[in-house]
Amino acid sequence: MPDMRLIMLDTETTGLSPQNGDRMVEIGAIEVSHRKLHSDRTFHHYINPQRDIPETVVRIHGISNAKVKDELTFEQIADDFLEFIQGGTLVIHNAAFDLGFIMNELALFGKPGIGDVPVIDTLELARKQHPQQRNNLNALCDRYGVERGHRELHGALLDSELLAEVYLEMTGGRQFSLGTDIQAKPASSFVQVSRGARSRDEKAETATIMRRASLKVSEDDHAAHEAMLKRIHQESDGQLIWKIVD
Secondary structure, three states: OOOOOEEEEEEEEOOOOHHHOOOEEEEEEEEEEOOEEEEEEEEEEEOOOOOOOOHHHHHHHOOOHHHHOOOOOHHHHHHHHHHHHOOOEEEEOOHHHHHHHHHHHHHHOOOOOOOOOEEEEHHHHHHHHOOOOOOOHHHHHHHHOOOOOOOOOOOHHHHHHHHHHHHHHHOOOOOOOOOOOOOOEEHHHOOOOOHHHHHHHHHHHHHHHHOOOOOOOOHHHHHHHHHHHHHHHHHOOOOOOOOOOO
């Protein structure tokens, strides 16, 4: 556990529900290993969500339509994201929210799923350690003495860095505490990809087959097929369902 590669991760979105069409507008992640935050090992992108960002949401994270209109789409950064998190354990505050968006986007574009990736939810951990208290990221920063004065708006990379500091404090500081009860669970245990997303994934998997050129059927083969249908029609007392035969 002390030497595992941890990926602190956060997202910003157009709203609260990928099932209702909301999309990601920013994703940020930073690596922690050997109880050290590596500021040179980050993954960060603003994302063109291919839809409007409501003004009420812009006031929360400051990411406007104009800011992301020329940014890459998630489809264009997905492979780099999957490569960055490979072999790591994701650490997310309120994991179900961020994973819901990430898994929906991956399915939307026919990318490999992350259902087996191990995840630690710091909100679950905080609720165990500090029951019946405020456990949002701001409250945890204040509780553990993590400086957050530069956090005027939500930001995915900044919040990932704050989360890293909070996580290290929650789990014994820079020296790992063996008494800390930390359990990573597969991403699939936090969220299930929607039926619509699964359908899009299945379509992507079969897209190559569907794009194949249609087979050429000779007149002889066509005639043989018609003759076989007539025979089935006669021998089944008119129960043929593929084609009505005179």
